[in-house]
Amino acid sequence: MSKTLVMLLAGGVGSRLNALVEARAKPAVPFGGNYRIIDFTLSNIMNSGLERVGVLTQYKPLSLMSHIGSGKAWDLEGRNRGIKILPPHTGEKDSDWYKGTADALRQNLDYLTRYDPEEILIVSGDHIYYMDYAPMIAFHKQRQADLTVAMMEVPLEQAVHFGIAQVDGRGRIIDWQEKPKAPKSNLASLGIYVFRTDYLLKALRNPQTMDFGQDLIPGAIKKDRVFAYPFSGYWRDVGTLAFYFSAHMDLLNPRSVLNPEAWGIQTNLEEEGQQGDRPPVIIQKGARVRQSILGADTIIEGRVEESVLFPGVRVGKGARVINSIIMHDCQIGANAYLERVIMDKKGRVGEKARVDGRAALPNREFSGHLKEGLTLVGKGASIPPKIRIRGNTIIRPWVTEADYKGPVVGQGETVRKK
Amino acid sequence: MASILAFILAGGRVDELSVLTYDRPKSALPFAGNFRVIDFALSNLMHARIWQVGILSQYRSASLITHIGNGSSWDMHGHRRQVALLPPSKGQQDSDWYKGTADAVAHNLEFIYENNPDLVMIVSGDHIYRMDYKGMIKFHQDQEADVSVGFIKVPLNEAHRFGCGTIKTIKGHPGGRLIDYQEKPAQPQSQWASLTIYLFKTKVLLEVLKGTHPHTGREPIEFGRDILPSLVHQYRVFGYAFSGYWGYTRTLDEYWRTHMDLFGPDSRIDLKSWQIRTNLEHERIQQRQPALVGPGAKVDQVLLTYGCVVEGTVKRSVLFPGVHIEEGAVVEDSILCFDTVVEAGAVLKKVLADKRVRVGEKARIGGGAKAGPNKAFPHLLSSGLTVIGRNTHLPPKIRVGMNCILDPYLEEDYFKSLEIPSGATLS
Numbered sequence: 001m002s003k004t005l006v007m008l009l010a011g012g013v014g015s016r017l018n019a020l021v022e023a024r025a026k027p028a029v030p031f032g033g034n035y036r037i038i039d040f041t042l043s044n045i046m047n048s049g050l051e052r053v054g055v056l057t058q059y060k061p062l063s064l065m066s067h068i069g070s071g072k073a074w075d076l077e078g079r080n081r082g083i084k085i086l087p088p089h090t091g092e093k094d095s096d097w098y099k100g101t102a103d104a105l106r107q108n109l110d111y112l113t114r115y116d117p118e119e120i121l122i123v124s125g126d127h128i129y130y131m132d133y134a135p136m137i138a139f140h141k142q143r144q145a146d147l148t149v150a151m152m153e154v155p156l157e158q159a160v161h162f163g164i165a166q167v168d169g170r171g172r173i174i175d176w177q178e179k180p181k182a183p184k185s186n187l188a189s190l191g192i193y194v195f196r197t198d199y200l201l202k203a204l205r206n207p208q209t210m211d212f213g214q215d216l217i218p219g220a221i222k223k224d225r226v227f228a229y230p231f232s233g234y235w236r237d238v239g240t241l242a243f244y245f246s247a248h249m250d251l252l253n254p255r256s257v258l259n260p261e262a263w264g265i266q267t268n269l270e271e272e273g274q275q276g277d278r279p280p281v282i283i284q285k286g287a288r289v290r291q292s293i294l295g296a297d298t299i300i301e302g303r304v305e306e307s308v309l310f311p312g313v314r315v316g317k318g319a320r321v322i323n324s325i326i327m328h329d330c331q332i333g334a335n336a337y338l339e340r341v342i343m344d345k346k347g348r349v350g351e352k353a354r355v356d357g358r359a360a361l362p363n364r365e366f367s368g369h370l371k372e373g374l375t376l377v378g379k380g381a382s383i384p385p386k387i388r389i390r391g392n393t394i395i396r397p398w399v400t401e402a403d404y405k406g407p408v409v410g411q412g413e414t415v416r417k418k
Numbered sequence: 419m420a421s422i423l424a425f426i427l428a429g430g431r432v433d434e435l436s437v438l439t440y441d442r443p444k445s446a447l448p449f450a451g452n453f454r455v456i457d458f459a460l461s462n463l464m465h466a467r468i469w470q471v472g473i474l475s476q477y478r479s480a481s482l483i484t485h486i487g488n489g490s491s492w493d494m495h496g497h498r499r500q501v502a503l504l505p506p507s508k509g510q511q512d513s514d515w516y517k518g519t520a521d522a523v524a525h526n527l528e529f530i531y532e533n534n535p536d537l538v539m540i541v542s543g544d545h546i547y548r549m550d551y552k553g554m555i556k557f558h559q560d561q562e563a564d565v566s567v568g569f570i571k572v573p574l575n576e577a578h579r580f581g582c583g584t585i586k587t588i589k590g591h592p593g594g595r596l597i598d599y600q601e602k603p604a605q606p607q608s609q610w611a612s613l614t615i616y617l618f619k620t621k622v623l624l625e626v627l628k629g630t631h632p633h634t635g636r637e638p639i640e641f642g643r644d645i646l647p648s649l650v651h652q653y654r655v656f657g658y659a660f661s662g663y664w665g666y667t668r669t670l671d672e673y674w675r676t677h678m679d680l681f682g683p684d685s686r687i688d689l690k691s692w693q694i695r696t697n698l699e700h701e702r703i704q705q706r707q708p709a710l711v712g713p714g715a716k717v718d719q720v721l722l723t724y725g726c727v728v729e730g731t732v733k734r735s736v737l738f739p740g741v742h743i744e745e746g747a748v749v750e751d752s753i754l755c756f757d758t759v760v761e762a763g764a765v766l767k768k769v770l771a772d773k774r775v776r777v778g779e780k781a782r783i784g785g786g787a788k789a790g791p792n793k794a795f796p797h798l799l800s801s802g803l804t805v806i807g808r809n810t811h812l813p814p815k816i817r818v819g820m821n822c823i824l825d826p827y828l829e830e831d832y833f834k835s836l837e838i839p840s841g842a843t844l845s
Contacts, residue, residue: 261707269698276461276695277695279690279694289715290712290714291713294710295708
């Protein structure tokens with residue numbers, strides 16, 4: 001039986017994903033035609049032989065909870081195995097919401113000690129990567145560390161987004177900067193920690209400690225044994241629409257490093273409200289498909305190129321879908337044209353509509369979210385027949401045909417419900 | 419609602435399906451990428467909320483056992499629900515094997531007594547169809563029938579292949595009194611073909627089977643051939659008319675043709691609206707990634723699914739999970755089961771490959787000029803199909819003609835010649 005307890009931080013809001021996180025937490029965002037982002041971490045946990053997992057949720061956890069279900073999809077259902085959802089509980093005081101990674105753990109002290117673990121692995125459900133945590137845990141024990149942080153070299157210009165460390169010859173962290181303006185190294189924290197249980201419990205006793213990178217590590221490296229575990233390989237934060245889109249394009253190369261099946265990534269194929277299992281893909285006469293991923297139950301009559309289609313998508317006759325991500329049960333009408341579009345579940349595109357995500361100007365309202373020339377269509381939104389929608393536009397969830405002001409949606413506009 | 423128990427006749431090995439049924443009953447045959455043939459009967463039962471199900475299988479097939487699992491795929495797992503595999507058990511006498519459909523049910527009366535249902539439904543597990551059994555049950559109860567039998571209208575010139583019933587249809591009802599039944603009559607008088615779906619009052623079924631059990635003769639006892647013809651004169655027997663798609667997979671050609679019915683905008687097999695459930699853990703379907711179509715691929719009228727990778731050209735074909743078509747390979751009019759690999763430059767025309775077959779680079783299988791039927795089994799294979807058993811590995815550049823049968827588990831070094839003429843059987 002594994003002596004390591006896993007705490008999975010799945011509270012991420014991921015607000016830069018805009019409409020994709022309107023009704024779900026970032027870890028629950030669909031990914032790769034079959035999966036959700038959290039599947040990568042859950043599968044890594046399973047493939048590392050770990051057996052006890054607590055999932056810390058808080059932001060819109062409903063779709064996350066139903067996705068995790070009993071944990072059976074990741075072999076986490078059994079007598080000595082298990083996965084528990086740990087939502088914030090309203091305590092006697094008004095403590096309610098988690099105020100950071102450390103605070104979230106502090107509110108679940110009883111769970112941390114219930115199984116008497118030797119060490120506690122802390123991971124988040126926000127990233128696309130493959131990692132065997134077992135060698136990291138072995139490294140942690142071998143170094144007799146109090147805390148081990150998984151770290152990876154990143155391009156220096158990206159270092160501003162991470163906790164950055166300098167290490168000595170044995171991997172001991174001797175300097176730490178949290179999201180530094182002037183990084184002294186390019187060794188970045190992946191937010192994956194192994195704590196000696198006693199050490200973590202002691203650290204959590206300090207009520208000022210809310211966040212590991214911010215509050216705990218800078219002090220800890222001065223007096224305690226804090227090590228960096230080197231990681232290299234494919235690891236992507238898909239927290240922006242541009243990163244989310246480019247990770248999908250990585251999937252389309254048959255020889256890509258990003259290979260969910262080879263990585264042993266599992267998902268829960270049960271979906272609420274599905275009476276039958278999703279049938280296979282059908283490519284009809286006259287259709288053309290190249291360099292694409294097709295989820296189950298898609299029916300293609302038109303053309304699909306360099307795109308990722310999730311289950312249940314319909315592409316009508318003469319329609320073209322290029323360089324796009326189309327989620328569950330979207331219907332693309334005959335002769336419609338979509339290029340560089342991210343479309344959330346259950347969207348509808350009318351016949352002969354033309355949506356071209358390419359644009360020079362960013363979205364006016366959310367310039368930080370959308371500037372790379374993509375168009376984002378929220379869940380359940382309808383696109384009227386024959387309309388022209390230009391790039392960096394956002395069609396908000398559940399927009400209906402009546403919500404459009406005219407036959408053209410210009411660059412950088414946002415269409416919302418009236 | 420009446421309590422109902424169901425038996426699925428999952429069949430034994432059938433010679434007509436050749437290498438496909440060497441080690442699985444025909445009900446466990448893979449169908450349409452994600453499914454097994456028995457999924458259709460099981461899903462029909464699930465949607466009719468029939469939760470007590472016994473599967474009568476001639477032998478313990480690993481494939482069927484794995485597929486059924488604990489029944490939870492069809493919600494048949496719980497305190498008041500179950501799906502039980504009921505293979506013949508060693509009795510006191512040496513009459514171990516089921517001798518026909520009625521004998522199979524008669525061997526499992528215990529299963530009926532234990533569950534004490536009002537009605538017993540007996541369905542065949544080797545048909546591709548979606549039927550609302552609730553409609554038939556209601557009809558049965560409305561008519562106060564002792565026995566109801568499902569029928570479908572077929573062309574008169576094909577009726578001789580089926581059990582044929584004469585139904586006195588009641589106006590405004592989906593059927594009527596069954597006044598005559600003949601099994602595979604030479605000169606059929608009716609277009610109503612039996613779907614081998616029977617609904618019995620439990621009391622009546624027990625009375626009928628009492629006369630047959632224990633069965634000591636060597637001849638099998640079949641519901642269709644031996645029981646129904648006289649039953650219609652002794653009990654209130656009704657025919658229930660079904661009008662949807664009904665596909666069958668009894669022969670290699672039928673299996674192939676039923677698959678080809680999946681294509682086209684007017685396909686009558688609508689897997690989506692049929693809401694068929696399967697066991698996605700079987701053959702690791704659930705663990706595979708979505709289908710990937712490569713940059714140089716051409717696909718036209720193709721069914722593909724989890725784990726498929728297509729880098730070559732595929733036309734009018736059905737690919738099961740994990741099938742890989744490498745660059746430059748061409749696959750037409752074919753059915754390729756789980757994890758079959760077609761290496762670069764190979765050409766397959768009208769090939770039915772069981773799972774984990776590997777076709778070497780630049781091999782050419784099937785197609786070519788018209789050829790005679792398979793020499794050893796002319797009655798099984800004459801339509802031009804070439805059939806390859808599971809795990810057989812064909813060497814690069816081999817040429818295999820049409821109407822060939824290649825046994826399972828042939829390794830590359832088995833093939834002394836790289837020319838296999840049409841009509842050959844390799845074992």
